[in-house]
Amino acid sequence: MNVNLNKREPVYVQVIRHFKEQIATRNLNPGQEIPSRRELANQLKINPNTAQRAYKEMEEQGLIYTEGNSPSKITKDEKILGAVREELIGQAIDSFIAAIGPIDVPLDEVVGLIREKYRGDKE
Amino acid sequence: MIEVKELKKKFGRKQILNGVSFTANKGEITCLIGINGVGKTTILKGIMNLTPMNSGQIFIDGKNLSKDTYEKITFIPDAITMIPTMTIAQAMQFMQDYYKSWNQSRATELLSFFRLKQEDKISSLSKGNTAKVNLLLGLALDVDYLLMDEPFSGIDIFSREQIANVFTSHLVEDRGVIITTHEINDIEHLIDKVVLLDNGIVLKEFSTEEMREDEGKSVVDVMREVYQG
Amino acid sequence: MRYWKSITIIIIVILTFGVFYIQAAIAGNYNPEFAITTTSGDETVLKNLALLSNYQVDDLIISTEGSKYKEDSSYIDLIVGNYTNPKIKQLQGDHRSFMRGKRDISGLYENEGLLAYAEVNFELHRGEASDFSFDIETLDKESGKKTAFTIDVPEKKIFNYVYIEDVRVVDDVMKVTTSNSVKDDKYRTGQIHIYHFNLTDQKLVKDEIIEAEQEGMDGQLDLVRLLNDYEELGGEKYLAFELEYVEDIDLADENLHHDYYPEYKGSELVVYNLETNEQEEIELPDELQQAMKRIDNTFGNIYVHNSKLHFIEMTDTSMEIMVYNLESGETDSKHSIEIPNADTVMQMGSPIYKIRDDKLYVVNSVISRDMQSSIIAVDLATGDKLSEGSLEVQGKEKDKEIYNLHVYDLVIE
Amino acid sequence: MKSYLKLVNFEIGRFMKIYLVLIGLTILSQLIGVIILSKSYVANANEAIYEYLVPFGQFIEEYGRMSMMSVVDSIWFMGPIALCAAAFLFYIFFIWYRDWVGKNTFIYRLFMLPTARLNVLLSKATTIFLLVLGLVAMQLILLPIGSMLMKWNVPLDFRTDMTIREIINNSHYLFILIPDSFIQFLINYGLGFMAVFVLFTAILFERSFRWKGVLLGIVYCLIASAIFLAPLIYEFGIQASFFYPVELLIIEIILGILVIAISIWLSKFLLNKKVTV
Structure with a gap:
């Protein structure tokens, strides 16, 4: 797990985002165990308190759950998982549009280009 | 909680500390930042009663420092505080002799974590390894508070990484840590709280996450603002 | 055992010092034990004799009973000087408060009812003494009443020093004999003064100088000496002074070597009657004049006892005693006592004399093992040798080689 | 202990x-x-x-x-x-x-031991x-x-x-x-012990106040000597001969113990309040 953290955004926010990405890309599967907060802190070289905060936040959002004393796991709730996926797609498209917007390209051309690129990438 | 109130200290004619106050909580890593010679080490020494203050007060969990406090708080200076002719094993034996809070199993763990050989003489160790032994001797004490003076200065990159790992491990967890540094980059994500010092006073005291969240500023941003603005 | 080094050191220290000091305690003194033994004559005479002596570094007292080493001589004793005159010691025991700071036996006077002390006080400035004054204290032994007063020494500016030789009290008048050195006096070494203090009025009533009526001898007066026993604190009626004359020399003579010591010419005797306050020059018979001259050159002494002068002279084979009666002005008796090893006596150091109850006791000041008769007691009335004694080494050290024993005083109880 | x-x-x-x-x-x-x-x-x-x-x-x-x-x-x-x-x-x-001395200042360790510094x-x-x-x-x-x-x-x-x-x-x-007698032995080594404590105090003065401390240390040595020697100076210097030897011995023993006590007390104060590592 390698993450480039930036220094101006709260670390816990960056950690959560990182988790969402992993979930959306299915690097983390529903029900999969996640590292303990200490392990996470160590892996990301962040303060354990921050890792703790990120986990707490994710638990509140229902991204992860904890049963008794066992390690936390990624939620199996398809609704939440779907929402995460949608959120990420939405965010990506938002930023894409924000970037392409000022160039003033017609939508058809854009869609065509996307289709071409997208297929090329997939092959 | 360590409370430092209105510390003042003069060396000769130079007023090193001119009313320094801050607090450091248990379970948090507090970082004293300032250029060299600003009195960071003096503050740590003051907390440990290793140098007398001209005025001010220091409370550790609400109490003044006494000989028993040394079982609750420890100081890891920037150079090792053991006799160079001792082996690491002898140094650990020395600690075990005098401290009830010495945790030998943790010491053994640290030994393998740092890949040190206990039969080695301290004087024969590299700079990085000496710093690790120094850290080991402090960390293996079951104390509530750890004071570290420039733990990263003058050490090779790999040792730095190893030492940084310590801060994210159970070795530091739940303890209150005060570290001093003049260079924040490596550890910016590790620390909870920053105390910026200059000219013998505290310029700013803030929580790093709050600063990022509320103002979107990194520690370096704040430093730039405070020192140059 | 991580502590073995420390424990070894502690054990070695405790054992070594323990053995050393326990052995010392058990063995007592390692020094030889001495005892006075009577080799001939009356055994009872030497019974009340005690020799204050010194063996190696230790002080001891030797009597016929054996010897007793002085234990626990501390630094303080060493600094203070471990010798305190036994008479002073006895007085310190009896009158602890009055005797505080009084260590000079010459300044003491004692009779049945009175203890008196005189001391000369001075300021010391750059090695020069000045501002002499008398401190006089008395103690009424019965009532315990103390008096004290201070009087300046008359003409104190002309003296280099004022030293007390003797103190007597007669009818409430204290007579303090001092030897004074006069500042500008080139030729004479000093004056002997007798100061009279009225103890009731606390006043100086008289200042006399002892001097010969005429400068009878050829030559210069070199020294005036009090012959009375300094340890004798009272009782004598007369003070006797010997005035010594030396060859008349011109001190201004530049050719004179500074080491030059003028030749002794002879002595005169002046006697001071403490009751009448008269001083009188004694015309000694020729024989005694000669004896006096010899005594000054050899070992010998002149003693004042019971208003008599005792001339004691050691020769190679004998001890000569001549007694001159001050009351009658005549030679009372002459005795010659044979001493087989008088030569040894001479070699080993000057003898110590003591006269008590008409008995003369003589002890060598340095005693070696080979010495046969180092202690002699003589009846002054008859001139008979009463007894002769020697020191014997006793106990387990008997056959060991011993060092010389130094006797520094003789006490007769 | x-x-x-x-x-x-x-x-x-x-x-x-x-x-x-x-x-x-x-x-x-x-x-x-x-x-x-x-x-x-x-x-x-x-x-x-x-x-x-x-x-x-x-x-x-x-x-x-x-x-x-x-x-x-x-x-x-x-x-x-x-x-x-x-x-x-x-x-x-x-x-x-x-x-x-040196970078490896063991005194840090000694002074951070959970025991009274006086024990050091x-x-x-x-x-x-x-x-x-x-x-x-x-x-x-x-x-x-x-x-x-x-x-x-x-x-x-x-x-x-x-x-x-x-x-x-x-x-x-x-x-x-x-020395010959055990009492003398105690006196000799007592004197030695006293001297060591006085010198230790002087050293701690120096360690507390550096250059000024050197002066203070020397002054302390002089004061301690003066206290201890006062009766002897009085006795022999002024020729007062006031005390009997036994009294002098007792006074000196008391003064010796006093000097040791003052030295230890001062050292304790300096160690706890003034010394700088």
């Missing part, structure tokens, strides 16, 4: 190497001295008697008999003792300053005291060995045998180290 004992042991361990060297040097020098002096005396005697035909009696008269005194007064014997004395005088300072001082003083006594004890053991060596080397007629106590009592410096 436990920490104090451990610290004593620790301090002794730290000095052990130099200590063993001192002991070794002393043993070697003194025993070699006995052999060399004995042999040269015998050689001298042989030469005189057999070559120059000096009669035995005359030889003894001229040269005297060989005894332990000529050994004890020689450089072979005094040298190592002087060396040890100098070493310990030096060590009184070194035992403190070496903990401050007391353990250092005890170490010096114990090691000095150890050396003197060794001297006591060496004397009979030296005597024995001399007996083996010098024929009976040419030597004067002395007991250990005779040797000691005839030698001025041995007599100070090993």
